Amino acid sequence: MKYIFFLATASIAFTPVAPAFAQDSENDEAEIVVSGVRPAYRGDFEELEIPQADQIIDQETLRDAGVVDLNAALDLSASVSRQNNFGGLWNSFSIRGFSGDINLPSNFLVNGFNAGRGFGGPRDISGIEAVEVLKGPRSAVYGRGEPGGTINLITKRPQLETSGYVQFQGGSFDFYRGDIDLQTTLGDNVGVRIAGFYEDAGSFRGPKETQKYGFYPSVRFDIGESSILTYELEYTSQELPQDRGVIFSDQFGFSPRRLFTGEPDALIDTEVLGHQLEFQHNFSDDWSVLVGAGYRETSLVGDAYENNFGSRQPYLIDGETISRFFRFRDYEADYLALRAELTGEFNTGGIRHRVIVGVDYDEFDNDQIANRFRQGGIGGAPSSSLDPQTYLLIDVDNPQYGLYPRPIPAAQIDRLETTSGFGFYIQDQIDLTDKLQFRFGGRFDDFEQKLINRRSDPAAVNESSNSAFSPQAGIVFRATGGVSLYASYGEGIRQLSGTDFEGTSFDPNKSTSLEAGIKLDLGTVFSGVQGSASATVFDVDQSNILIFDSRPEAAGELIPAGEARSRGLELDANASFDSGLRVWFSYAYTDAEYTNSGTDSATFTTFDPGEPLINSPDHQLSLQASQSFAIADLAAQIGGGVLYVGERNGEVGGDFVLPDYTTIRLFGQIEPIENLAIRLDIDNLFDETFYTDSFANVWVQPGAPRTVRVSARFKF
Incomplete structure (x- = not known):
């Protein structure tokens, strides 16, 4: 996979630190000092001025939760639920009940730019400063994305100082991990930062083992007082x-x-290599520009044994053995993106305008080869009447591995799909009065697609194009300096993979959203506390979901005709008290369901109006608290968290329901000597049996039993 990335963005200087509600600026003529590179598409807005629900999971919150990967980080947001992640090969999630293509990784952004496309494996949290959950459609500025919202990762970049840490962890199920994050300076104007990790882990699931490592160096050059050049490398x-x-x-x-x-020796190798170069320059107090270039490639190659479905599954007959089929995959993808964006502000007749205007272009090459060995149906026969080698049987009570030679798979997929798009977007936020602001904007996208099916002889080539417009509008009322009310409307799009029975690319998946809420700057409203809180109600409609075409002339082909709706309430708070207490709270009620009938493109099962969307709980809650204190002059901290996930539909068109669950985690930390922290984490304290997500009743992901980890971190 190749990824070349060019960027030109205007934005006010920004340092990616733990976010909090900013105080009202009383000095509009204050000198702008470049202290870091702002993620693009954001503009210069306080949180209370944004007419959408944003949730920022900062470094300290991630540290309190003890997370090491993106899945665990997103568990902190009740608006995000886990989806079938292709057997652990990538990240997959839904926001406000809506997910994208279940056969591709969920899109997420890194510093505002798409990094979820491709096949680089699940994202580690190493090298990440903060995780942003940007709820609701954001296509009016960001472009194509997930229908329910956008996840943006902010990376660790040099800050022209010398600091860092090394950390070592060990825990249950042969878990061993080392992390490093070091930064220093070369002279007065050059900063260097190196982050990375190595992990070797067993599993509570028998002989399953994983091994992974990542390396994320970056360098920063301060050029004069108004410019920064930053380079980042990503290798995993x-x-x-x-x-x-x-x-x-x-x-x-x-x-x-x-x-x-699975089989212990059937492994998947994934690899990511990416570069990003950015140059930021402030022209004045009101206007600045960010220019950049990058390159990114990913791959996924290897064998897998997968549980068979019902017509081939003896476990559903006698509960004694599980039959499996075999697959080989060789996936590669190239991603190219170009963008130019201008951000700044001006006044017309005493009315303040803050604008973002930009154009971008991207191209995604998705090259997939997959071969599959799959048996015929068993006709309700028990395990005893089946040939163990043919059906790759594994005994439930006494599993034995390596009994059968690798099957010879037949060709299943051999195709290259290239999608490209050009977009133009504009956003203007107008201060109508000191208290009332109005935001409007929109984005036009023009797409092209080329699909080469290499299984045909000669190869079949289909080319097509389409376009879409995504508007947005919002209003913000600053009731006081620390309280704002807002309402917004937005539309989102997600480009779909494949073509219809005429060889034409699908119209994009679309979502429309209405939401309203209240936001609080806790430091302004209350004394002795810093942080934020918000309450949001939302109503989102999704259309153009891929389903099977019901027309006789298009039998077996797909059509974007499915529809769904999500309504709900979200309550979020993040507070730090002067006493050393930190509290994170996130609750979501989400009523997500289909609003028409159809046959799902991934499961081949039929859904009806009113059926809940898969893996979307009505109720989800995440609560975390930590307290800092001293023991005999030694710095210490204790804390814990609770995660509750309600019942979820576990299979499209079926009656399989995933049970609700509650897990509790605890941690304690002490610094026996200066700069050395010893920490104990206990996850799933009461050893609850639970299941995080499913694709169907034969592909259900179990959560880990009680897990203990000990870590040592040395800071300098």
Whole structure:
């Protein structure tokens, strides 16, 4: 996968630190000092001025939660729920009940730019400063994205200082990990930062093992008083098995959560290599520009044994063995993006305008080869009548691995899809009065697609194009210096992969959203506390979901005709008290359901109006608290968290329901000597059996039992 990235963005100087509500500026003529590179598309707005719900998971919150990967970080947001992640091979999530293409990774951004496309494996949290959950459609500025919202990762960049840490962890199930984050300066104007990790881990699921490492160096050059040049490299390599999880049967329940149904020597290798170069320059107090270039490539190659579905699954008949099929994959993807953006402010007749105007172009090459060995149906036969080698049987109570030679798979997928798009966008936020602001804007996208099916002889080539417009509008009322009310409307799009029966590219998946809420700057409203709180109600409609075409002339082909709706309430708070207490709270009620009928493109099952969307709980809650104190003059901290996830539909068109669950985690930390912290983490304290997500009743992901980790971190 190749990724070349050019960027030109105007923005006011910004330092990516733990976010908080900014105080009203009383000095509009204050000198602008470049202290860091702002993620693009954002403009210069206080949180209370943004007519949308944003949730910022900062470095300290991530540290309190003890997270090491993106999935665990997103568990802190009740608006985000886990989706089937292709057996652990990538990140997949829904926001406000809506997910994208289940056969591709969920899109997420890094410093405002798309990094979720491709096949680089699940994202580690190493090298990440903060995680932003930007709720609601953002396509009016960001362009194509997930229908329910956008995840943006802010990376660690040099800050022209010397500091850092090294950390070592060890824990349950042969978990070993080392992390490093070091930064220093070369003279007065050059900063260097190196972040990275190495992890070697077993699993509670039998002989399953993973090995991964990442390296994320960056360098910063301050050029004069108004310019910064920054370079970042991203390299991650992972060796991991595809794990389709456990099986559920109405008669026999869930298969054992510790039973790994893959083979220990069937591994998937993923790799990411990316570069990013950015140059930021402030022209004046009101206008600045950011220019950049980058290159990125990813790959996914390897073998996998996967649980068979119902017509081939003896576990559903007798509960004794699980049959499997075999697949080989060789995926590569190239991603190219170009952008130019101008941001600044001006006055007309005493009315303040803050504008963002930009154009961008991207191109994504998705090259997939997949071969599959899959058996015929068993006709309700029990395990005893099946040939173990043909059906790759594994005993539920006494699993044995390496019994059968690798099957010879037949060609399943051999195609190259290239999608490209050009976009133009504009946003203007107008201060109508000291208290009332209005935002409006929109984006036009023009797409082109070329699909080469190499399984045909000769190869079949389809080319097509389409376009879309995504508007946005919002209003903000600053009731007081620390309280604002807002309402907004927005539309979002997500480009779909594949073509219809005439060889034409699909119209994009679309979402429209209405939301309203209240935001508080806790430091302004209350004494002795800093942080933010918000309450939001939302109503989102999604259309152009891919389903099977019901027309006789298009039998077996797909059409973007599915529809769904999500309504709900979100309550979020993040508070730091002068006493050393920190509290994170996130709750979401989400009612997400289909509003028409159809046959799902991934599961081949039929859904009806009113059926809940898969893996979307009605209620989800995340609560975390930590307290800093001293023991005999030694700095210490204790804390913990609670995660509650309600019942979820576990299979499109079926009656399989994932049970609700509550997990509790605790941690304690002490510094026996200066700059050395010893920490103990206990996850799933009461050893609850739970299941995080599913694709169907034969692919259900179990959560880990009680897990203990000990770490030592040395800072300097």
